[in-house]
Amino acid sequence: MAKEVTSRAENFSLWYNNLVTKADLAENSAVRGCMVIKPYGYALWENMQAALDKMFKDTGHVNAYFPLFIPKSFLAREAEHVEGFAKECAVVTHYRLRTTKDGKNVEVDPDAKLEEELIVRPTSETIIWNTYKNWIQSYRDLPLLCNQWANVVRWEMRTRLFLRTAEFLWQEGHTAHSTKQEAIEEAEKILGVYEDFARNHLAIPVITGVKTASERFAGAVDTYCIEALMQDGKALQAGTSHFLGQNFAKAFDVQFAGKDGSLDYVWATSWGVSTRLIGALIMAHSDDNGLILPPKVAPLHLVIVPLFKGEEELKTLMETCNRIKNELQDAGIKVKIDDRDNLRSGFKFAEHELKGVPLRLAFGPRDMQNGTVEIARRDTLTKETVPQEGIAVRVKDLLNEIQKNIYNKALKFREENTFKVDSYDDFKVQIEKGGFISAHWDGTAETETLIKEETKATIRCIPFDSDKEQGKCMVTGKASSQRVIFARSY
């Protein structure tokens, strides 16, 4: 009997469980909201990392690493920045423990108090700019294009597995430029990288645009973003790229000498994507049978399941299985043979579907006789029997098809769930049903706040590619020059 899975809520844990668990940190409430990334989930992250890392390097960036700890005073330098992060910082106040008198426990040694507290980085702008100060003197030192792969900690009031954990992994790029124009171009270029990565690797269509002032990164002049739509109709901010102006350069006194000898503050960007992208991947594609992972980032492309009774039969099948495995591996396909003898094949099928392995190749005595194999697609759940000959080509084709199909499905979903709305009444009705809503807004923070308070919808972004159509704000009736994207979001 097949297990029945009905509700979407059940699926969320169904989807996550293969990749990640909540950190089990016993009695300590302080670390709630951390996650353990299991090997399979981490392999997925590593694939995403590798692809992104290559894209960064192809656009002239290099990797570096900066400290986890940030002196408290650094955060105070940029007023808006500290305002934005102060409420969610973990602070190190002591550097030593000691055994309690009864010898049964440990406690903080009050004599080991730090003179200046250290902040566990919520993001690294401050410590990086403090370092850049020493790296930049002349226009010849620019542009400086660094990326860092790191963990960060944000003490959120409420956490949510993958989407908002207390600690998460990410990459953060921090660049310095000699002109405003060049910095803006950099921020835009990176947003393009993110969009490309989401589309071509994660198979997630995203809307690119700029954030409104109230949604902007603390300390940025402009925040560009990619916004994705999840299957439950909620929006997810999947990545951001910030034009920081000269804010951090001024805060950390980073000036450079130009060709003409004049001094000026450098122009900056910062940008990042995190393990939240894994959450996006899961929530954008998965179905009631479990995960659906795009081949480009899947830890495993194909599992070979030999169908056998008894050790003897397995032996006779394994020769062919190994041959196929080698052939596929030589073609660059990530493949595994599932020859566990304590599980029935049906169970294995279900398990690999749950884990989102794009292809499954079943091979039994019947195929042995016919010189065939059975290939099943995870995305469509369809099966076909094909000759063993030329299997690598067929598998490659299928992986490409799956990659495309997953994207097209997600794109179709987004298109079917994006609505143009012109009246606030319609808006209130539509927002309950989820999806992106494209509507006119008068450009004021007051209206934005009002809408948020009344409907819980936020402006996800002012999209780059929207028509510059004239219209009237759906709330105030004031003039608007383009539609913006509203949604409820994670």
Place this chain on the structure above:
RNA sequence: CGGGGUGUGGCGCAGUUGGCUAGCGCGCUACGUUCGGGACGUAGAGGCCGUGUGUUCGAGUCACAUCACCCCGACCA
């Protein structure tokens, strides 16, 4: 920090108006039969019922306290 809910083997749960030896499903171990879509049988292992204090002849069950977790808000990638 407000509002609601839950704590019982690894996981998911039941446990009556307090009652005797705390159950069930999944999973786990062993053996056997099975094996082309989540198998079955038999035999096992595994629990001071979140914690503390009380009420009682007797507490998983009642009271009070406390801790933790989940959901909904405020905050946020």
